[in-house]
Amino acid sequence: DRPSELLDAGANQAINQVNHYGSFVRHFFSLPAPTDVISTRMVLTTFDSAVYLATSTPCGPVHINCPFREPLESTPKEWSQSCLKGLESWVSSGEPFTNYIQPHSSFSPNNFQSDVADVLGIxxxxxxxxxxxxxxxxxxxxxxxxxxxxxxxxxxxxxxxxxxxxxxxxxxxxxxxxxxxxxxxxxxxxxxxxxxxxxxxxxxxxxxxxxxxxxxxxxxxxxLLTEPYVAHITSEALDCGSTMFLGNSMPIRDADMYGNSPGECTHGNDTSLISGFPFRWIQVAGNRGASGIDGLLSTAVGFSVGHNKRVVCVMGDVSFLHDTNGLALLKQRISRKHVTVLVINNHGGAIFSLLPIANKAEDKILNQYFYTSHNVGIHNLCSAHGVKHVQVQTKAELQNALIRSQQDEVDCVIEVESSINANANFHSYLRQFACQAASHALSTILQFSVLDSLSQDSMHLKVSKLEYFR
Ligand SMILES: Cc1ncc(C[n+]2csc(CCOP(=O)(O)OP(=O)(O)O)c2C)c(N)n1
Incomplete structure (x- = not known):
């Protein structure tokens, strides 16, 4: 390429090559025209990082743009040696000047074996x-x-x-x-x-x-619409004008483990922002008491009256069936904002599939006495009470239903289709992967001695993101 001062100036062989390959390359960098004013270390690091990005996941081409003031010019010139400072140990090392840590390469064979064992188990x-x-x-x-x-x-x-x-x-x-x-x-x-x-x-x-x-x-x-995903996406979809009511059994546990709340508060009248904190909290309630699965829908309706905010309520199917009278309460629309009830219908009490008993008892015993498996039509119950019902099976359907329920401002039951076995498998897979990822993240961070420096209070760093590909 030619340097920027020669672009659009009628110079020969000058076209705009900046980002020439757009998003088809993994990385683009435009070097300055050769000069002894810039340290050679900068050029080496630029190349090392390009090689790292080209070879790490997802690997692919990178574009480094090299502009020259005089193309194909080879007349010897006087160069200041100062731009070569700091290269002594690199010249003899045979190593790249800047090394990047490849998270995957440090996975030990043991971890690899346990990965394979997880997949085999599934x-x-x-x-x-x-x-x-x-x-x-x-x-x-x-x-x-x-x-x-x-x-x-x-x-x-x-x-x-x-x-x-x-x-x-x-x-x-x-x-x-x-x-x-x-x-x-x-x-x-x-x-x-x-x-x-x-x-x-x-x-x-x-x-x-x-x-x-x-x-x-x-x-x-x-x-791929899993129960942890439901917890994740439902918490993300809450706006600042909403509150959440979590049913016992898996919904409250999944929300605690997989709930997520990025995004900005777009709801007006932000008292907590005014009070000097850079965030606004969302009230979440649950009937922890004796962890009863009774009366949850009724409590959620009461919660919405007390708060006068839209309530998003998540509960399991057995809990929902336990309190069908709550549908009648939902129908008497006394002065309150609308309630969105997400029923995770795995056709029974999925929590018991995560207990050791699930590996010991026969399927018949588990279904009858522990899961209390059923085939009750939740849509029929809703229609009997004249409550809007939507059934979702995909991630996209769930997202749309959540957006619609927020816009329409009517009470609505969103039934999420799930299965006890698939949920148990996915939970076990997530647990093992989370455990590996946490240990690995800690060892990666410790390589930078960030935690040590933090404890000595000498340096303040924040690791904003570690990504894992699988
Ligand atoms: C009133 C009451 N009866 C029984 C129980 C025991 N129990 C705990 S969890 C559970 C199953 C709940 O199933 P569901 O609401 O579908 O949620 P999931 O386990 O599928 O997440 C039962 C029966 C209880 N906690 N409270």
């Missing part, structure tokens, strides 16, 4: 598994995917870019004996509402990159 626990094979380009990877498919004996959905959709058989008998159940046209089968309802995989393993079919991707999205 696969073994699957009752209705599904194997999706996305774009796979290396022959070895295709072989590995096929061996896994044969071993698992799960239905296999092969994307057109997987190399396995277009299969040529030796003869018609070999097709019968392939030992793998390929489901080749799932995309169009998902047009049928019955098929969509029927395909309820509890574990989906995806190999390779993104699936071409939008309908299959939506099906994946749907299976």
């Amino acid at each position: 696969i073994h626990g699957a009752k209705r598994g599904l194997l999706l094979i996305g774009a796979v380009f290396k022959e070895d990877d295709i072989w590995a995917a096929l061996l896994l498919a044969k071993h698992l004996q799960w239905p296999v959905v092969a994307d057109i870019l997987s190399g396995l959709r277009l299969r040529k058989y030796k003869n018609s008998i070999s097709k019968l004996n392939e030992g793998i159940l390929f489901v080749d046209h799932l995309d169009h089968s998902l047009l049928s509402a019955e098929v969509k309802d029927w395909i309820k995989a509890d574990v989906i393993v995806q190999i390779g990159s993104r699936i071409t079919s939008k309908r299959i991707s939506q099906m994946l999205e749907k299976s």
